[in-house]
Amino acid sequence: MKKLLSVLLALAMVVSLCAISVSADEPVNVALNKEVTATNNGVGEINLTLGFWSTDYLTDGIVGDFDNNINADRLGWYAACPVSTGAPVVDMEIEIDLDGLFDITKVSLVPMLFVLGSNFISDYTISVSADGTNWKEITNETGVANVTSPKEYACSETAAYVLLHVTKLSSLADAGSFYGGLGEIEVYGTPAETVTPGETGDQPGDEPGTLSTLHGASFDSFYVNDTLNFGGADGSASDVLDAHERKVDGSDGSVKTVRFRGWIGFEEELETFGYMINGKFTAGEFAADTEPAVTQDANGGRYAKRFDIIVPVADLTGSNEIKAAVKLVSGAIVAIDENVTANGAGTTPNTTLTYIGLAEQNVQTGDAGVAMFAVVLVAAMGAAVVLLKKKAF
Ligand SMILES: [Ca+2]
Structure with a gap:
């Protein structure tokens, strides 16, 4: 029985690995089950909620048929405005938060099966945005009617938000209301590649000039559990991390944060600072007070900011790559790693480190090797600049 179980487990792992390798390359519907926000700036009712309809049904992956089964049919999103206004003119916004940056390839509006698409919205624009503030319009439609198969719009933007702005519902009406709706909004894409300064502007798919280049940077100090791990001049933190093989061992559970x-x-x-754990970017309120010297042309330039980035690591297990990062207003996420050059005082800033988390598996398998690292950085006080490793790119 035990053997059968392990065979099944191994099979399951192979299957899941296959699934991952496929989904990494092919665009998938990244709007699926993502949060939808509906805003009505004009007349009418933006969200009829009889149980058949909901704005949440725009991203539920279901295009339900009408079986008169309230709360189960999940027909889609439905809006209405008064016939007394003379025309189905509205001002309604449907925004989808994709919960991350994606290279978008296509946006698809799927008609409702209910009334066979005769309620498909007439006039609308679709826009995408990396930051929720600056929008790029990908289509502007008027006079759309009787749609029975998905309306698809090609897109080659990197975005985290999609906005459908509806200015006219459909001509479908009863005595009191015009109606308009959709069965689903699908947004196809792949997770956006992170961009390092040495590569800005020449990534496949990037429009020239949309990504900005680095002016200057300095990695001043590094802490474990809020303890400064070395002295030394501002800007020496990279070299000291080098001297400690860029490793912090928290396998005994003693490490709660690195900073x-x-x-x-x-x-x-800059839009926001953040950090990456194994390539996944998390934003945070990490901007610190910035003195005028930092923004001088010889240093970081006029847009430079100080960062004080604290990374919670108490829940991590196994080996993890951690680095500081920044998101720019263009949407580019830039890792502060070996591709970042210094300007003015200081050495090449590189915040990358390997963090060894709780050692459940190591304890069970009796692997004592990991314990030997033993939070070396906590003990490493003083100017421990041993390795002066010059990096060029
Ligand atoms: Ca749906």
């Missing part, structure tokens, strides 16, 4: 302090500036404004 990076420094500054960085690009030729465009």
Whole structure:
């Protein structure tokens, strides 16, 4: 029985690995089950909620048929406005938060099966945005009617938000209301590649000039559990991490946070600082007070800001790659790693480190090797600049 179980487990792992390798390349519907926000700026009812309809049904992956089964048919999203206004003119916004940046290839509006698409919205625009503030319109439609198969719009933008702005519902009406609706909004894409400064502007699919280049940066100090792990001049933190093989061992559960302090500036404004754990970006309120010297042209330039990035690591297990990162207003996420150059004082800033988390598996298998690292950085006080490793790119 035990053997059968392990065979099944192995099979399940192979199957799941296959699924991952396929989904990494092919665009998939990244709007599926994502949050939808509906805003009505004009007349009418933006969200009829009889149980057949809901704005949440726009991203539920279901295009239900009408079986008169309330709360189960899940027909889609339905809006209405008064016939007394003379025309189905509205001002309604449907926004989808994709919960991350994606290289979008296509947006698809799927008609409702109910009334066979005769309620398909007439006039609308679709826009996408990386930051929720700056929008790029990908289509502007008027006079659409009787849609029975999905309306598809090609897109080659990197975005985290999709906005459908509806200005006219359909001509379908009863005595009191005009109606308009959709069965589903699908957004196809793949997770956006992260961009490092050395590669800005020449990534496949990037429009020239949409990504900004680095002006200057400095990685000043590094902490474990809020303890400064070395002295030394501002800007020496990279070299000290090098000297400790860029490893922090928290396998005994003693490490709760690691923290990076420094500054960085690009030729465009920063939107937010954050950190990456195994390539996944998490934003946070990590901007710190920035003195005028940092924004001088010889240092970070006019858009430079200080960062004080604290990464919670208490729940991590196994080996993890951690680095500080920044998201620019263009939407580019830039890792503060070996591709970042210094300007003015300081050495090449590189915040990348390997963090060894709770060692459940290591304890069980008796692997004592990991314990030997033993939070070396906590003990490493003083100017421990041993390796002066020059990096060029
Ligand atoms: Ca749906």
